[in-house]
Amino acid sequence: MLLNHGQQIANEIIKHLQPHCQRIAIAGSVRRQAAVCKDVEIVCVPNGCKAIWNKAADIFGGTEYSVQYAKYSPEFIAALSAYPIEKGHPTGRYVKINYMGSIVDVFICTPTNFGYIHAIRTGPKSISQRLVVNLKLRGYECKDGWVYKDGHPGELKEESEVFALAQMKFYDPQYRK
Numbered sequence: 001m002l003l004n005h006g007q008q009i010a011n012e013i014i015k016h017l018q019p020h021c022q023r024i025a026i027a028g029s030v031r032r033q034a035a036v037c038k039d040v041e042i043v044c045v046p047n048g049c050k051a052i053w054n055k056a057a058d059i060f061g062g063t064e065y066s067v068q069y070a071k072y073s074p075e076f077i078a079a080l081s082a083y084p085i086e087k088g089h090p091t092g093r094y095v096k097i098n099y100m101g102s103i104v105d106v107f108i109c110t111p112t113n114f115g116y117i118h119a120i121r122t123g124p125k126s127i128s129q130r131l132v133v134n135l136k137l138r139g140y141e142c143k144d145g146w147v148y149k150d151g152h153p154g155e156l157k158e159e160s161e162v163f164a165l166a167q168m169k170f171y172d173p174q175y176r177k
Helices: 003-020 074-081 114-122 125-137 159-165
Strands: 021-027 040-046 051-057 063-069 085-088 094-099 102-108 140-143 146-149
Touching: 003 021, 003 040, 003 074, 003 094, 003 102, 021 114, 040 114, 102 114, 114 125, 114 159, 125 140, 125 159
Parallel strands: 040 102
Antiparallel strands: 021 040, 051 063, 085 094, 094 102, 140 146
16 A cells, blocks of 8 residues: 555544553554555554563572553453454454455554564564664563563663664664665
């Protein structure tokens, strides 16, 4: 699809979901302003969503964290469910919807991993891969939408924080190649 069509779709979906979100933004090729976009990607934090960390001892006596998301507002679930869902579930972390014949990927995160998810989902693939590699080279682990240091989950609320942690220069999305 052409960029202007992708922007129109993204804006319509955001307009529909925004009243039920703490935060919502365009990602992917539409955000990078690519002339031709394969799909539309949106990253959002639904109202009521937060990370609840469960701490447990691992088999080696260390600490292992697992995360669950607090329940999303029923209004968010209903708003997302208004679209034909091709994959995922509105209570999960990913939903693929069909909006008038166009694919829209909705990535659901928390306020504390929004920056990481937004950076990775904006891409392009080469930048996302370089971010992850640079983070790993600096002793971080990237797993299930979170960045960990020494087994502890980090808070990356802004995309610029991810680039700084990876020691990479932050570029506005339209300049990322």
